[in-house]
Amino acid sequence: MGVSSENGCHVEEEPVCTGSDTSEKTRDQSETLLRKENSNGAVETRVIEDPRSSEGNAGSFLYRWKHDRLYRKKYILTLAYIASFLTLGWVEGQFGPSFPDLLVVSRTSLERGSLFFTMGTVGYLLGSLLTGYLFDKRVMDRNLIMFLAVIGYGAVIAVIPWCGLYEAMVIIHVVKGAFGGGLDTCGNAGLVVTWGREGDAFFSALHFSFAFGGILSPLAAAPYVMSLDAVDKTVPTIMSPVSNFTNSTLNTTKFINITNLTEESQPDITSFIYIPYTMTAGLCVLTSLPFLVFCCMSLQSKLEKAKSDNEDADSDRKSHSRLRIVGFINMVVYIAVYVAVENTFAGFLTTFAVNELKWTNSQGSYITSGHWAAFATGRFLGIFLVRCFSPAKMIFTFNFMLLISLLGFLMTSLYDVIFGVWIFTMLTGFSMSVIFPTVFMWTEQRFLRVTGKIASIFLVSASVGFMVNPIFLGTLMETFTPMWFCYLLFGETVALFFLYFLGLHISRKIPQSPTGLPVQELTVLNPEREVEGIS
Structure with a gap:
């Protein structure tokens, strides 16, 4: 199959097996050999591999660990x-x-x-x-x-x-x-x-x-x-x-x-x-x-060398740079709102339970501990879920669960259904668990490479939501009613949903690479096709 690149070079893709035995053939079934002739007439050959398929193969991990x-x-x-x-x-x-x-x-x-x-x-x-x-x-x-x-x-x-x-x-x-x-x-x-x-x-x-x-x-x-x-x-x-x-x-x-x-x-x-x-x-x-x-x-220098050999795979990131920046800004706002919801829910949960639901302080402490137990459980399960689902699907699913959970928490609190408050508190903690790290993954895959500056911008944005939201909510609860704890957080979760769909819309306007897969592991740049392992 032939693909024409942006600079007019002819690119060819074909299945490739780099191993001689059966186990290596199984490992390389998902690989594609990408050949491109550059301006000097040299043939550049790359192995394109879907990391998700290789990660899911236990044999691949053992092979790479050994060799x-x-x-x-x-x-x-x-x-x-x-x-x-x-x-x-x-x-x-x-x-x-x-x-x-x-x-x-x-x-x-x-x-x-x-x-x-x-x-x-x-x-x-x-x-x-x-x-x-x-x-x-x-x-x-x-x-x-x-x-x-x-x-x-x-x-x-x-x-x-x-x-x-x-x-x-x-x-x-x-x-x-x-x-x-x-x-x-x-x-x-x-x-x-x-x-x-x-x-x-x-x-x-x-x-x-x-x-x-x-x-x-x-x-x-x-x-x-x-x-x-x-x-x-x-x-x-x-x-x-x-x-x-x-x-x-x-x-x-x-x-x-x-x-x-x-x-x-x-x-x-x-x-x-x-x-x-x-x-x-x-x-x-x-x-x-x-x-x-x-x-x-000097491990860092070795990693830098390996990454520099694969930099051409990310050249498409330079195109549509405005869309990528707009998408990144959208995710920065998303992180700020999400952290505001996460921190405010846990920070004010005991206060809300005591003032609105008339619970004791001990009951408020117990339900808060349960919230964090569910949160940690979700984080643990997220280690395995990311192998099965894309970051975009993960964010959508857990965002939707968070919306339903906070709506249920609002209704059960309004009618003082204690069992329901417990259930939806646990679901809220679970729903919040994987959103923060998954935003980093989605940004890395679809918008901008996560560097030190990008990570610091995300964390500074998170701090803004962390500092502003409790002050705003505290004023509302004191001035009007403690139920504003539910109203505000539910409204902010709706805003998260809109920000997610905006990010999804922007990401779909950014084209994928020709193969749809990241370049990794092996690179060749000479007429003799000498293979050099760099992973």
């Missing part, structure tokens, strides 16, 4: 990324339960202590932007950037319990947010750069590990957090948001009476929060070491 050294290194590097995001979720997950201790350590009030959240978010934004710039400019090895982000994160965590001055605690949370934002940006962009369109399952595993870390860390910190028997209890249960947008994990915690925490009253209160924080710092050190090893092995 492809670079593939093994990429796989091990991916495990290091997953471990780093487990640490990221661990750090952010323990912040809520340890917040009362931090107020005691810094001898401050709840009102002044709330600045820790704000400054952490500011630091996160700065860290995301700076890391995105360094990641793309290649000022230093990307594995070195990741190593510095994780090891710096651990150093800051180790210092936090010893910041007795309020001003020092505020500054250290800015630095903590900067390292967290850098880790988040570099981890998302780095995994996409490592695998490209082949890494959907790995990307889902990355985000599941964050959620899993956020679930485990409160359990590890529980024996050491401030005992409520030591102080008066005035505010039984509130939610504390975490300034991370990969998967914003919220933790319910009980707050202590910090109205009278002064220099005179402080000596009677002892905090042991330095113990779990030191453990967390050690975890950060351990998960940073693989990146240092890979930096010394």
Whole structure:
């Protein structure tokens, strides 16, 4: 079959088998040999392979693991990324339960202590932007950037319990947010750069590990957090948001009476929060070491060489650049609205249950925990679902489920159907689970390559939704009725649906490559057709 390229060169496609035995023939059934004669008369030959078919073949994985050294290194590097995001979720997950201790350590009030959240978010934004710039400019090895982000994160965590001055605690949370934002940006962009369109399952595993870390860390910190028997209890249960947008994990915690925490009253209160924080710092050190090893092995330069050999496959991205940019902007807005819905639902769920449904604080805590359990379950299942469905279909399905779930939550709350509220809360958590990472996958496949700058723009957009929506909703609930919790989130989910269809419409106007498949694995550029394996 012949295909004419844009520059007038003649391109031919034919099935190819690169293996001699039966197992290799099975592996290569989905491959196509693409031959193109360039302006100098040389024949360029490429093997086009559908990564989804090769990933689904267990034999293909074992074959590549055994015979492809670079593939093994990429796989091990991916495990290091997953471990780093487990640490990221661990750090952010323990912040809520340890917040009362931090107020005691810094001898401050709840009102002044709330600045820790704000400054952490500011630091996160700065860290995301700076890391995105360094990641793309290649000022230093990307594995070195990741190593510095994780090891710096651990150093800051180790210092936090010893910041007795309020001003020092505020500054250290800015630095903590900067390292967290850098880790988040570099981890998302780095995994996409490592695998490209082949890494959907790995990307889902990355985000599941964050959620899993956020679930485990409160359990590890529980024996050491401030005992409520030591102080008066005035505010039984509130939610504390975490300034991370990969998967914003919220933790319910009980707050202590910090109205009278002064220099005179402080000596009677002892905090042991330095113990779990030191453990967390050690975890950060351990998960940073693989990146240092890979930096010394110059793995990044090998990956860059492999990717440079395949750059011509993405030349079609330069065409229709305006449509691609418009599609990307649409997805940036989508991410902002989605994160607003995700964070606001979890952050205000207990407050809504107590004020509108007249539940107890304990009941509100239980249903919030159930929400996050369903969320983590969905993240885990997403690892396998991305192998079967395209990102566009995944986003549509889970967006539709989210719309139905929030509508059901609204109706059951309106008529005070407790069982229904529980069911639709679980469904809402499950429906939210895979949308965030899948947006990255869809952007990589149809709009723009996910680089450090692209990842940082996504995360900055997420932070805007994270900061604005709670303020807006809090005003509505206080001024009118707590039911605005349901009304606003349902309306924003409808907006998400429109943004999805707009993105789908734009993506369909962007043509696919001639074969419809990404170029990967093998490249040949000489008349003798010498095959060089680069995967």
